[in-house]
Amino acid sequence: MKGVFVVGAGPAGMFAARQIALAGYETYIFNRDIRPGGLAQYGIYPLKIKMKSGLRKQFDQTLALANVHYFGHVQIGAAYDLSLADLEAFRPAAIVFASGAQGAKSLGLPGEDAHGIYASKDFVYNYNQLESHVPRDFSAHKRIAVIGVGNVAIDVARWLLLDKPAKYTESVVIVARRGPLEIKFDKKEIEHVEPHISRDELAAELERVKDRCAKANQDVSPEKVVATHFPHMNDPAFATIPPRLSFRFLSSPKAFVSNAEGRVTQMIVAENELVLKSDGATSARTTDATSAIEVDTVLFAIGDTHDPQIGLPMGPDGYATRPDANQPSAPSPNPTAPSFEVWDPAGGSVRPGQFVVGWARKASTGLAGLARHDGELGANKAIEFLKDAPDPNTFTEAEIRARLTATGLRIMDKQDLALLARAEEREGPITSPNSFHFIEEGAIFKVIDAERDRAAHTESTPEVAAD
Ligand SMILES: Cc1cc2nc3c(=O)[nH]c(=O)nc-3n(C[C@H](O)[C@H](O)[C@H](O)COP(=O)(O)OP(=O)(O)OC[C@H]3O[C@@H](n4cnc5c(N)ncnc54)[C@H](O)[C@@H]3O)c2cc1C
Ligand SMILES: NC(=O)c1ccc[n+]([C@@H]2O[C@H](COP(=O)([O-])OP(=O)(O)OC[C@H]3O[C@@H](n4cnc5c(N)ncnc54)[C@H](OP(=O)(O)O)[C@@H]3O)[C@@H](O)[C@H]2O)c1
Known part of the structure; x- marks a missing residue:
């Protein structure tokens, strides 16, 4: 099975994941934060409620796709939860980096x-x-x-x-x-x-x-x-x-x-x-x-600047991307063509199957709509690559989950997101200019566990797409 990994769940990552999932690939999102959204959730001004809830709805639609899997609260990087080498050990057919500009x-x-x-x-x-x-x-x-x-x-x-x-x-x-x-x-x-x-x-x-x-x-x-x-x-x-x-x-x-x-x-x-x-x-x-x-x-x-911990080669403007995106052999060369492929300056070659999109490609550039567009363009590049790429027999959702939990990580998955949403819904409307009832990490996991227990004893668990 050719599984594709997306690192980051901001607009670039979520729309890239959607595109890849719609092309038929099992798509695994690894996100540092508990909830998806990136700066669309945690950057855009708190009072832009309509814009933020509109984006959230679109992210929910992506997560509802049966072949999209979410591993939240998992930070990729040498000094973090999972190194790039650990991630590669799950044998992804391609990785799209959409981790924004965190430095x-x-x-x-x-x-x-x-x-x-x-x-x-x-x-x-x-x-x-x-x-x-x-x-x-x-x-x-x-x-x-x-x-x-x-x-x-x-x-x-x-x-x-x-x-x-x-x-x-x-x-x-x-x-x-x-x-x-x-x-x-x-x-x-x-x-x-x-x-x-x-x-x-x-x-x-x-x-x-x-x-x-x-x-x-x-x-x-x-x-x-x-x-x-x-x-x-x-x-x-x-x-x-x-x-x-x-x-x-x-x-x-x-x-x-x-x-x-x-x-x-x-x-x-x-x-x-x-x-x-x-x-x-x-x-x-x-x-x-x-x-x-x-x-x-x-x-x-x-x-902002790119986080070097992720493990991607760095160029003068952040993560290095192929310098010759405008290849002369392309059917209609475009001198301003964006470059999505990860480039290894030391070896002078692309890293096959690795792509960067959104603010991970160009730090602090443009609005959420542009990040979405960039994510989709980069995803198309990945899809093009995947057509001829060998099948690496990517780990399944269950295999990845088992490895992650064995290392002691508390993962946030789609079921957890649904449980959290239901617990927050029950709390009623938000009165502050911010967006959530539960904002402290320990409290979030506690409320999810309580909601799961409650569902087990009294009701059915909330609907999520089958993994
Ligand atoms: C203060 C502020 C206000 C803004 N207001 C607006 C606005 O009003 N309207 C508008 O259209 N645009 C606005 N923008 C711009 C918009 O937020 C960005 O264009 C967009 O969010 C960039 O998307 P992205 O997915 O590339 O990156 P991000 O949104 O930054 O998403 C990156 C994702 O990667 C994850 N991540 C990071 N590091 C790791 C890691 N090591 N491992 C795993 N996951 C990781 C993060 O958790 C996050 O989910 C604003 C930006 C800022 C900074
Ligand atoms: N409400 C919204 O719609 C919203 C809100 C936030 C962000 N965004 C978007 O997010 C993106 C990033 O926004 P941003 O405000 O971070 O970036 P920005 O628009 O590029 O502004 C950065 C500012 O920092 C200055 N600067 C850069 N390096 C400096 C240095 N070394 N010393 C002193 N000043 C320096 C720049 O000055 P110079 O011009 O001299 O370089 C510029 O004034 C933009 O596309 C923005 O539109 C949108």
């Missing part, structure tokens, strides 16, 4: 390990109640700096300004290494926090950087910047409300100062020049001029 970019700055400094993804995992991140300290105090000016920065600012329970945020400053015309967030996201920005303060900041931007041929007049990025600021009724959200452009963090308790108290930022490159793009060049910003919390929202 945090570190700038290696002095003082960066002070308390109160976090990677935004970890912070977001915490407020979205990813079980591994719930018990950790992500305390955000009063004066918060967010580094980076993309949609993640706006999401965390929104949480801090509007929805953080027991909030007492006084101010959030978004620090951008380049200028206002290099803002990456979308208008529909800034909308949520726009009333917290002072028009006068923004104008003063634009005035502060205007000469440096002009050297890169940029007009950063308030009229232009507001028209480009801030949908409501020109409304006559626009009024600023506390707490305050401000921007600091052409600034890069350089070092952090902390107090006796080890909590960050100051961020030293360097002033940057804006450099116009020959291709029309801009870059930031740090100068010797610095200043200090008083902070007690700093969030890095500068993108």
